Amino acid sequence: SAISMDVxxxxxxxxxxxxxxxxxxxxxxxxxxxxxxxxMCSNVKNIEKAWKQQNQVINxxxxxxxHNSAVLNTxxxxxxxCAWSEAMFQKLIHTPHGFDISEITxxxxxxxxxxxxxxxxxxxxxxxxxTDFSKNSGGKANIKQYLYKTIDDYVHExxxxxxxxxxxxxxxxxxxxxDAVNDKITDEISNLDVVVITVWYNVWKTVAGIIxxxxxSPKRSxxxxxxxxxxxxxxxxxxxxxFSLDKKISLLKKKPIITID
Numbered sequence: 001s002a003i004s005m006d007v008x009x010x011x012x013x014x015x016x017x018x019x020x021x022x023x024x025x026x027x028x029x030x031x032x033x034x035x036x037x038x039x040m041c042s043n044v045k046n047i048e049k050a051w052k053q054q055n056q057v058i059n060x061x062x063x064x065x066x067h068n069s070a071v072l073n074t075x076x077x078x079x080x081x082c083a084w085s086e087a088m089f090q091k092l093i094h095t096p097h098g099f100d101i102s103e104i105t106x107x108x109x110x111x112x113x114x115x116x117x118x119x120x121x122x123x124x125x126x127x128x129x130x131t132d133f134s135k136n137s138g139g140k141a142n143i144k145q146y147l148y149k150t151i152d153d154y155v156h157e158x159x160x161x162x163x164x165x166x167x168x169x170x171x172x173x174x175x176x177x178x179d180a181v182n183d184k185i186t187d188e189i190s191n192l193d194v195v196v197i198t199v200w201y202n203v204w205k206t207v208a209g210i211i212x213x214x215x216x217s218p219k220r221s222x223x224x225x226x227x228x229x230x231x232x233x234x235x236x237x238x239x240x241x242x243f244s245l246d247k248k249i250s251l252l253k254k255k256p257i258i259t260i261d
Contacts, residue, residue: 028101033094040091047084058194063252075165077197082162088208098215117156127214154203193245206233
């Protein structure tokens, strides 16, 4: 028999909803946007606690020369980073007084049909359209290019590794068709360590703050703060080039191990 796709709206304290063949479908409005934003704020805070705790576990592994546990917990840290990035994405697009409902829908559609990388780029595109940069100044184009490159490096690349790890490819990665070994991603998984993932996290936390300012106050706070935040991020990236897992281990071993009975 034919499947009915009739949409039957009904009242809800959470906002406007509809029923399609027995399935409740939310029709986004400002009250639901606020509800989702609050939920995602809670999720982000909880994942950030998990991030901190997992780092402590890895630090302890490294100080005790427990290589196998450190490798295992590093993969878990990568998954926590990707969960945090996804939660931050949802939090930011639902920011009250930021994007309108049609813009939120555009962003979600791009993400669902393509990837979270494309979703982030759509956020930046729509946000920059609200700024006061002159069309002929080149400032907007430069910012867009820089943020897009940062997304490619610190969201897209980690997401590729995340996808392999959650599909059981912990040591040896396969290609997208799962019919041959992918040597490049296999090497990247092998070289994954807590320092690399921490750089992902710190960079993206700064970028998320820039994007938050772009969404909340594109004509004031963003214009005022962008270049100083850019300078801080650029300085951080220069400094971390000198850091490595070996240096981190050396610093950790200078601290006493506190045992808890």
